Amino acid sequence: MNDLQQQYRLEEVRKVFGRHQIALDGIDLGIQKGERVALIGPSGAGKTTLFRLLNCTLRPTSGKIWINGEDVETLHGKQLRQARRKIGTVYQQHNLIPRLKVIHNVLAGQLGRWSTLRSLASLAKPHDEALVHKALDQVGIPERLFDRTDELSGGQQQRVAIARVMVQDPDVVLADEPVSSVDPALASTIVRLLIDISRDTGKTLVVSLHSVDLALAYFPRVIGIRNGTTAFDLSPENISDAMLEELYAGSGRENSDTEAMSEPANSIAYPSIS
Amino acid sequence: MATNLLILGAIVAFFVWSYRGAEISLSQLFSRDSFEQIGIYMQKLFPPDFSAAVIREALKGTVETFAISFMGTLMAVMIALSIVFFAAKNLIFSGLLYEMEPKQGWKRASRMVPYVAAKSVLNVLRTIPEMVWALIFVFLVGLGPFPGVLALGVHTGGVLGKLFGEVLEDVDTQPIESLQATGANRLQILLYGILPQVLPQFISYTLYRWEVNIRVAAVLGFVGAGGLGQRIHIAISLFFEQQLLTLILAIYILVTIVDYVSAYLRRKVL
Amino acid sequence: MNLPTPSRIRQSPKSLFPYLFAGLFLLAFFDSWQRAGIDPKIFFEARGQRALGKFLTGMFPPDLSPAFLSLMFRPALETIQISILGTIIAVMIGFPLGLLGTNTMAVAGILNEAELQGAPLRRGLRYAVYFIARGLLSLFRSIPEFVWAFMFVRAVGLGPFPGVLAIGLAYGGMLGKVYSEIFEGVNYRPLEALQSLGANKLQIFFYGWFPQALPNFVSYTLYRWECAVRASAILGLVGAGGLGQQIEISMRMFNFNEVLTILIILFLMVAAVDYLSAKIRAML
Numbered sequence: 001m002n003d004l005q006q007q008y009r010l011e012e013v014r015k016v017f018g019r020h021q022i023a024l025d026g027i028d029l030g031i032q033k034g035e036r037v038a039l040i041g042p043s044g045a046g047k048t049t050l051f052r053l054l055n056c057t058l059r060p061t062s063g064k065i066w067i068n069g070e071d072v073e074t075l076h077g078k079q080l081r082q083a084r085r086k087i088g089t090v091y092q093q094h095n096l097i098p099r100l101k102v103i104h105n106v107l108a109g110q111l112g113r114w115s116t117l118r119s120l121a122s123l124a125k126p127h128d129e130a131l132v133h134k135a136l137d138q139v140g141i142p143e144r145l146f147d148r149t150d151e152l153s154g155g156q157q158q159r160v161a162i163a164r165v166m167v168q169d170p171d172v173v174l175a176d177e178p179v180s181s182v183d184p185a186l187a188s189t190i191v192r193l194l195i196d197i198s199r200d201t202g203k204t205l206v207v208s209l210h211s212v213d214l215a216l217a218y219f220p221r222v223i224g225i226r227n228g229t230t231a232f233d234l235s236p237e238n239i240s241d242a243m244l245e246e247l248y249a250g251s252g253r254e255n256s257d258t259e260a261m262s263e264p265a266n267s268i269a270y271p272s273i274s
Numbered sequence: 275m276a277t278n279l280l281i282l283g284a285i286v287a288f289f290v291w292s293y294r295g296a297e298i299s300l301s302q303l304f305s306r307d308s309f310e311q312i313g314i315y316m317q318k319l320f321p322p323d324f325s326a327a328v329i330r331e332a333l334k335g336t337v338e339t340f341a342i343s344f345m346g347t348l349m350a351v352m353i354a355l356s357i358v359f360f361a362a363k364n365l366i367f368s369g370l371l372y373e374m375e376p377k378q379g380w381k382r383a384s385r386m387v388p389y390v391a392a393k394s395v396l397n398v399l400r401t402i403p404e405m406v407w408a409l410i411f412v413f414l415v416g417l418g419p420f421p422g423v424l425a426l427g428v429h430t431g432g433v434l435g436k437l438f439g440e441v442l443e444d445v446d447t448q449p450i451e452s453l454q455a456t457g458a459n460r461l462q463i464l465l466y467g468i469l470p471q472v473l474p475q476f477i478s479y480t481l482y483r484w485e486v487n488i489r490v491a492a493v494l495g496f497v498g499a500g501g502l503g504q505r506i507h508i509a510i511s512l513f514f515e516q517q518l519l520t521l522i523l524a525i526y527i528l529v530t531i532v533d534y535v536s537a538y539l540r541r542k543v544l
Numbered sequence: 545m546n547l548p549t550p551s552r553i554r555q556s557p558k559s560l561f562p563y564l565f566a567g568l569f570l571l572a573f574f575d576s577w578q579r580a581g582i583d584p585k586i587f588f589e590a591r592g593q594r595a596l597g598k599f600l601t602g603m604f605p606p607d608l609s610p611a612f613l614s615l616m617f618r619p620a621l622e623t624i625q626i627s628i629l630g631t632i633i634a635v636m637i638g639f640p641l642g643l644l645g646t647n648t649m650a651v652a653g654i655l656n657e658a659e660l661q662g663a664p665l666r667r668g669l670r671y672a673v674y675f676i677a678r679g680l681l682s683l684f685r686s687i688p689e690f691v692w693a694f695m696f697v698r699a700v701g702l703g704p705f706p707g708v709l710a711i712g713l714a715y716g717g718m719l720g721k722v723y724s725e726i727f728e729g730v731n732y733r734p735l736e737a738l739q740s741l742g743a744n745k746l747q748i749f750f751y752g753w754f755p756q757a758l759p760n761f762v763s764y765t766l767y768r769w770e771c772a773v774r775a776s777a778i779l780g781l782v783g784a785g786g787l788g789q790q791i792e793i794s795m796r797m798f799n800f801n802e803v804l805t806i807l808i809i810l811f812l813m814v815a816a817v818d819y820l821s822a823k824i825r826a827m828l
Contacts, residue, residue, distance in 0.1 A: 055740045057654065059661045080658070085742030095737035099755045108751050112742025119747045161737075168741050285820070308700050312709075315699035341576035348573075401811050405778045405788075406803075409795050414595045420581040493690040496781070500580075503690075510694050518695070522687060529686040542561075 006066070007033045007172055007204045008054060013063035015049050015228075023049040025228035026063070031206065033171070036198055038215035039208035041225035042248050047208045050225065051176045054206065055087045056080060068171070085112025088165035090194070092177035094157045098150035102160055105149050106132045109168030135163040139193065155186045162193065173198060175207040179214070187211065191218055212244060315515075322523060323516035331505055332524040339501035339528065342419050343491035346426025347484045353399075353431030354438055359464075360392035361435060362442035371450065371460055396439070399432025408494045419500030422491060430483050441475045442468065477543045481536040488532045492525050502528075602800030606808060613805070616790065620809055623786035624817075626704050626779070627772040630711025634772075635765060637684070637716030642723030643749075644677035649727060654736050655748065677720075685717025689775055693784045704785030711772050711779070722764050730756040759825075766821035773817050777810050 010029040016022050024046045031037060039047050052058040053065060056072065065072040067083055075083050088109070096105045103126050110128070111119055118127070126132070129145070136142045139159040144152060149160065158178065165173055175194060179187035191207070191214055198205035209215045215222050216236040224231035224239075224247045231247050232239065359365055367385040404425050411421035449467040458466070495503020502521055509518040586592040643649060651660065651670045660667045689710045696706030735752040743751065754761075780788020787806055794802035 057658060057736060057740050059658050076659075081742045081744060083742075084740055087740070089737065089740045091733065091737060093733055095733040097734045097752055097755050099758070100751070104751070108738060108743070109741060111738065111744075111747045111751065114747075116744060116746045119743075120750055123750065164741070170741075282824070308705065312696065312699045315695065337575075338579055340572075341579035344572055344576040345580045345582060401814065402807055403774050403778050403810075405781060406791060406807065409791070410599065413795070414599060415583075415586045415592060418581050419579070420583055420586075423580045423582060489686075489688045493688045496690060496694075506691060506694070510698060513698075522691060525688070525691070526683070526686045530682070533686075 007031050007035070007068060009064075009066040010053075011064045013053065013060045013065060015046075015053060015058065016061045023228055024053070024060075027228075027230060029223075029230070029233075031204060033204055034198070034202045035221065036195060036205045036219050037207070038219035038222045039206065039225055040210075040212055040215050040222060040247070041208075041231070042250075045225045046228040047225050048176055049228075051089065051174050051206075051208065054172075055089045055174055056084050081112060085168065086171045088168045088170035088173045090158075090161050090165055090173070090175040090178045092180050094154075094161040096149050096157055096161055096164070098148075100149055101146055102136070102149050102152070103129065103132050103145050105160055106135060106163045106167050109164040109166070112168065131167060132163070135166045136160070138166065139163050155182050155190075158182055158190060159193075162190070162197075166197065170203065172204040172206070175205070177208055177210060180210045184211075188214060318515040319519040321516065322519040323514070324520065328517050328520050332502070332520055335495075335502035335505045335521065336524050336528050338419055339488065339491045339495075339503070339525075340532075342422045342426065342494070342499070342501050343484060343488040343532075345423045346491065347430060347480060347487050349423060349427030350430035350434050350483070350487075351480055353427060354434035357392050357396060357431070358435045358438040358442065360388045361396055361439045363389065364443055364445070365464070365468075371454070371463065392435075393439075396432045396435040399428055400430075400436060401432075402429065404429045404490050404494065405497065408497050408499045412498045417498040417500075422494040422499030422501060425494060425499065426487055426491060430487060434479060434483060437479045438472070438476055441472050441479075445471050474543050478540050481540050481543075485529075485533055485536045488529055489525075492528070598798075599800060602798065603804045605801060606804040607799070607801040608805060612802060616787070616806065616809055619780070619785075619787045619790050620813060622704055623776045623780070623788075624773060624813065626707045626711065626776040626784075626786055627769060627817075629708045630776065631715065631765070631769045631772045633708065633712030634715035634719050634768065637712060638681070638719030638723055641677045641681050641716070642720035643727065644673055645681060645720060646724045646727040647674070648732070649749075649753075650674040654732055655739055655745070678724075681717045681720040683717070684713045685715075685721065687714065689714035689779065690782065693779045694782045697783050702783040702785075706782075707776055707779040707784030707786065710784065711775060715768055715772060715775075719765065719768055723761065726757045726760045726764070727753060729760075763825055766824060770814065770817050770821060773814055774810070777813075 008029065008031040010027050013024055013027045013029075014022070015024040027050065039050070041047055049058070053060055054067075056067075056075070059072065068086070070083065072083075097108075104123060107122055107126060107128065114122070114127075121127070132145060133142060136145060136159075139162050141152075141156055141159055144156065144160075149157065152160065158181075162178075173194065178194070179190050182190060191209075194205060194207060195218055197203065207215075207219070216239065220235055221233070222236055222239060223233045224243070226247050232243055365371065366389045367382055407425035407429050408421055411424045415421050415424070445468055449471070450463055453463045453467045491501055491503075493503045493506075495501040495505065496507045498504065502525055506518060506521050509515075509521060587596065647653070648655065650656070651667060651674060656670075660670070692713050693706050693710035696709050700706055730753055734756075735748055738748045738752045776785075777787040777791075780786040780790065781792050783789060787810060791803060791806050794800075794806065
């Protein structure tokens with residue numbers, strides 16, 4: 001049943017690509033508003049696909065997803081966009097537009113609110129400089145407002161991506177491996193930043209991480225995903241080493257830096273029409 | 275940066291001004307009248323004339339156009355290959371093959387002469403449009419498809435020469451270096467080190483130009499160089515609009531086929 | 545001494561293709577040679593030699609008299625004007641059609657996944673639009689601009705207008721096809737990000753797609769403009785304005801020195817356009 005307090009409710013969600021590629025095989029999940037959850041699991045387990053379902057980039061092949069009490073299947077066109085606006089995503093590859101200036105990339109967070117005309121005008125003359133300044137200040141790089149985005153380092157670009165989410169001001173923040181291409185020292189800073197944002201504003205936070213240590217250290221709830229299903233869904237103190245071993249068994253070890261680039265979702269990301 | 279914009283602005287202003295005095299008055303150009311006239315003309319084209327005589331002419335024209343483009347492109351390749359090896363810097367006077375040679379002196383100068391000559395020839399060949407070449411060759415050898423072949427061959431030879439030259443200059447130097455180290459002479463290095471690298475790209479460019487040439491061959495006939503162009507000229511001049519549509523259809527089919535074949539072959543090569 | 549017998553080495557399956565290709569090629573070669581009336585002998589016969597001689601001596605020196613040069617000024621200017629207007633129209637035609645004819649914009653890819661899943665009617669409609677756009681572009685660029693020009697001359701009369709239209713249509717088709725390829729070649733991850741934060745298609749296009757495609761877009765358009773200058777000059781041969789008309793006149797009157805002058809002018813124009821486009825490209 002749809003508990004209106006729930007941010008997400010997933011029931012028996014399956015996602016199949018093409019005819020045979022089963023990315024998710026029956027996920028049941030409930031996430032409360034304001035919760036902070038970490039997802040861990042080996043590459044190819046289905047974490048990225050799960051995120052794409054959570055942020056309405058993809059639709060499930062079968063099963064149901066409720067976002068804030070609304071059945072995703074009923075969302076189309078403008079409603080779909082409005083639902084998306086309320087979900088902010090931080091990606092591993094930051095996914096910013098390299099040639100645009102930082103300020104435009106951050107302001108892009110407002111696109112869900114702006115009319116098309118206003119967005120075009122903003123490209124000529126940025127609309128809300130103060131807002132961007134504040135966001136960049138919070139992530140620690142206020143001086144980079146007018147630089148071209150590809151002139152920043154990887155870590156700085158990731159922070160711009162977070163600033164974009166802050167400007168977007170969603171109800172949920174999803175982060176798909178946000179720190180995997182960032183050096184370890186910076187990684188915990190960024191994770192802490194995300195958690196602070198969630199704590200200060202009450203936003204729901206779902207983060208997938210390669211580093212099990214970070215997950216166990218910072219999140220009150222950790223979900224293990226393996227082979228497209230939930231292996232466990234517990235608080236850190238209840239997760240044993242044996243469970244972790246089983247989760248990553250047969251994969252290239254935990255904390256491997258080889259990304260979920262190998263995860264089928266990414267390569268099948270742009271499936272041809274069958 | 276500011277001076278650049280200023281120059282650009284001045285040029286733009288000049289052109290906007292130039293339109294006022296010219297015969298091209300924008301409002302007149304795009305008036306409803308003009309589009310009505312076009313509409314009326316377009317209507318006259320339908321339905322296409324599929325009578326036996328016309329179809330026969332269309333087919334004849336089609337194969338003739340194909341022949342012109344085919345031979346023209348082949349001729350172009352021969353011309354390009356015979357010139358391009360002199361028009362590539364790294365083969366003639368600079369780069370790895372000439373590292374051990376003295377940098378100054380008349381020896382190097384004497385090698386630059388063929389380079390400059392080759393580049394100039396290629397330049398002339400490709401700057402003169404095919405149509406103008408066709409006019410020239412019609413004057414020299416008379417009407418028919420042959421001047422068309424010559425025009426295509428000569429012009430495309432210049433184009434391919436430039437493209438081939440760029441490929442040659444961008445060649446990977448490692449195989450050259452290793453061959454040179456074994457004591458091979460320049461000709462051997464050319465055959466074993468350079469040619470295998472550049473051949474696929476040469477073929478690809480040739481096929482691409484063939485796609486362009488089939489369209490050119492189709493129209494060279496306007497100035498008397500045979501093929502569909504000649505027949506189109508007649509059809510338009512005598513106001514046989516329906517015949518014209520048939521011929522246009524022929525061009526469309528021919529061009530589409532050649533495009534496909536060329537794309538297929540290019541995939542196989544690269 | 546017993547040498548081991550070599551085991552049977554598996555041969556890679558012989559492909560028929562090279563033989564087929566060679567056969568077809570030779571067939572085409574001999575047929576085309578005949579059909580095209582190739583006759584190199586002509587140049588060695590008296591008639592051909594005479595014509596060649598007349599031509600070469602007639603060309604030099606080029607006619608650089610002020611009278612002729614000032615006569616050429618208008619047509620030269622007109623040629624450039626035709627090329628600019630024509631290219632602008634080509635972009636106006638090629639850009640929207642190219643956009644609609646982009647696979648990943650219309651039907652495929654991550655941007656359309658959620659929208660079109662389980663909506664076969666909408667998907668079919670999108671496909672239809674996609675194919676129509678591609679079909680139009682193909683039609684426009686398969687008919688040589690010369691033919692377009694000639695038709696338009698018949699329709700609206702002599703002058704630069706048919707030239708502008710001809711270039712607009714024919715080059716529009718070419719631009720559109722290449723634009724599609726440029727658009728399809730962008731990095732899709734930033735686009736996915738923009739979609740996920742609630743942007744609509746147009747916003748995704750202007751914030752994500754276009755900035756990435758811009759350099760290639762401008763580069764190819766400028767290249768086409770260069771081609772347009774040459775094409776505009778030639779279209780004059782059918783009365784569509786510009787230098788072409790003058791070339792025809794001079795050739796007919798065997799004033800080869802005038803022809804040479806016009807060619808030199810054309811060469812200079814193309815060089816100037818070349819230079820300009822390089823400057824514009826550097827500004828990006």
